[in-house]
Amino acid sequence: MSQMNILLLGYGDVGKTISKILMSKDVKPVVVDVKEEIEYELEYIKADVLKESFWTFIDLKNYDVLVVALPNDVNAIFCILMAKKLNPDIIVFARCNDSNYVEKMYRAGADYVANLPLVSSEIVITSIFREAMAKRMIYENLQIVVYEIKNGSPIIGKKLEEIKIPNCKILGVEKEGVTYRDDDFVITANCKVAIVGKKEDLMKFEREYIVS
Template sequence: MREHFRFFKKLYYALGLILTIVFIGIIGYVWVEGWSVFDAFYMTVITVTTVGFNEVHVMSDWGKLFTAFLIITSFGTFAYAISAVTTYIVSGDYVKYYKEFKKMKSLQNLSGHTIVCGYGRVGNQAAHDLKFYKKKFLVIERSPEVSENDLNETMFIKGDATKDKILVDAGVKTATALITALPKDADNLFVVLSARELNPNLKIISRASSYSSMRKLRIAGANNVIMPDTVGGAHMASLVVNPDVMEFLDLIKISGKAAMNLEEIDFKELPENLQFCTINNLVAKAEKGCNVIGYKSAEGNYIINPDGEIKIGPGSKLFVLGNPNQIKSFNNLFGIKPSS
């Protein structure tokens, strides 16, 4: 209710003034002249709007005095209120605030989403890939140079991500992940500390510019810390040493072409009758095409090309490789709903 009033307070104030004037007029005529409520209402309206109609009934001296008082006190106020309402509608402010109000309501109902802090070079790419993955996400950016139009209908909050209130408005308490890609390591550290305090179960991925910052960000609560320059340099070097391997890996990563997808499937996403079966049993029931190429145990150990006799247990994950249609068929077959 507070947000509703904040967005439409100008309209509420204007309507409140109009209703107050009408209420005072009705009470005055009923009390001074003894008229009915309907007659008092009609007389009040033709008086404050100065339309010049005849009086409803012959008035006493006290009635005339009250009418003069009502005209003097309400003329400017009523004109201002009508002007404010008209301007609010004609100028388009109503549409603007209504969109803001709808956005705020949708943010309040948002859950299981990813928050991207910063819409620079790194944040832009992260948002682009999340959109391709069809993941729910929103962007926080404080730069006045970035507007909602620049994000192509992406959910957007203009503000400072280092402020707790902005993170709360972005739904950090119900989010599943947060990517902080701010240009300064100190700001990223601040975001990580605040987000971890607000949501202990949040998966936090942070950008870093130096090796010394990586350790601090991990201590602050970041699950993963990425140095874009280092990753980019290592990738370019790998293209020199193993060009075909790197191109193949780039193809597996969901980029624009998406000829092949590598997807992780959590133990919790599997149907109950398959949660403790072996990898061989799972693959035997699947349509051919998808391959389980990796396994992560509950202890965090990774196994490449896992043995088919490994049992899928709580806290574990499977890594499945296939093209988009094969992955979709695999998920549909086992009733797996990928996180949105």
């Protein structure tokens, strides 16, 4: 997979910031909003994401990541549910305005929820691209951690589908600037693995697989 295909729902202040950062990394997301026009040279779909016609039209199998940047948390939960129903493998990052909805978004299927304004758009992008080793984003004991796999790690040589981490999920692997999520991808030395889970479960993974 040469580059992530990202679908961005919502082009308000948060959506604009996320799109700017993505473009600075030479990635152009496909933006969906009800507005007539948007800034920048982006592929744009004018649609109402709350209507069934949009979800019938869009083919989520063409996307690796969905970023839900809607101002209404209930609407965001609806979009998360629809996305996971249509493509269970898509990675979903969601904006949350009210902390009371964070857990509901996770239950709906979100892989990472940014409780704004506690978590900035820049951190959401960092979590998507996994550029910094061991950069941790904590919300209610949930973390996304990027591990650099070094020589001697027992995880080397294993396929992603063979790696079983209790209560954790591998979001992707980065090798030489390319991100992989294929089940048959084989872990090698010097690649980076992004995992989401609770602190205690990630510590167990570190003790078993990470060589300092």
